[in-house]
Amino acid sequence: MRAVHKRYLREFIPAMLAYVVLVVLSGFLLPKTASLPWRVVLAVLPLLPIVLAIRAMVRVLRDQDELERRIDLESFAIAAMATGFGFFSFGLLLLADLGWQVRGGAVAIWVMPCLFATFGLAKLLVVRRYRHHE
Structure with a gap:
């Protein structure tokens, strides 16, 4: 496996694992949260690792x-x-x-x-x- 693909896996896999954890956490906490600002934060929290996954995808595409x-x-x-x-x-x-x-x-x-x-x-x-x- 080339270095560019190893880097991609080092960046993409943790981002996807974080996404799964945050989606589950968000889904668990959203129904229990009354505050609208906190509901918004919890709802968009899984977007952070998705941004990192997209970044990894763009980097591997650029460097192939x-x-x-x-x-x-x-x-x-x-x-x-x-x-x-x-x-x-x-x-x-x-x-x-x-x-x-x-x-x-x-x-x-x-x-x-x-x-x-x-x-x-x-x-x-x-x-x-x-x-x-x-």
């Missing part, structure tokens, strides 16, 4: 070689379109009033994790395609 950068950018484009299409489709189905009761916040909170997951899947497919063309 041209082929790795091309693979990641293509993977990100596929992931962005697939995630956007999925959430747009879900929104259209919600507008059809199918009887589903879904709060907007419950949908919105899943956009970033879905984008990250579809990026991982897209990258597997893109890397596989590039290997078959060698």
Whole structure:
């Protein structure tokens, strides 16, 4: 594994672990907190490690070689379109009033994790395609 990818893992994994801890903590404390300013702080607290994860992603993208950068950018484009299409489709189905009761916040909170997951899947497919063309 190249140094750029080792650095990425050293930055990304702790950020994601902190995100999980803060999401759980926020979810546990929000219903028990009456003060509006504290509720706002608790609600946005998980954003801090996400900013660090995004920073790690941008740094690894910037420091990769041209082929790795091309693979990641293509993977990100596929992931962005697939995630956007999925959430747009879900929104259209919600507008059809199918009887589903879904709060907007419950949908919105899943956009970033879905984008990250579809990026991982897209990258597997893109890397596989590039290997078959060698």
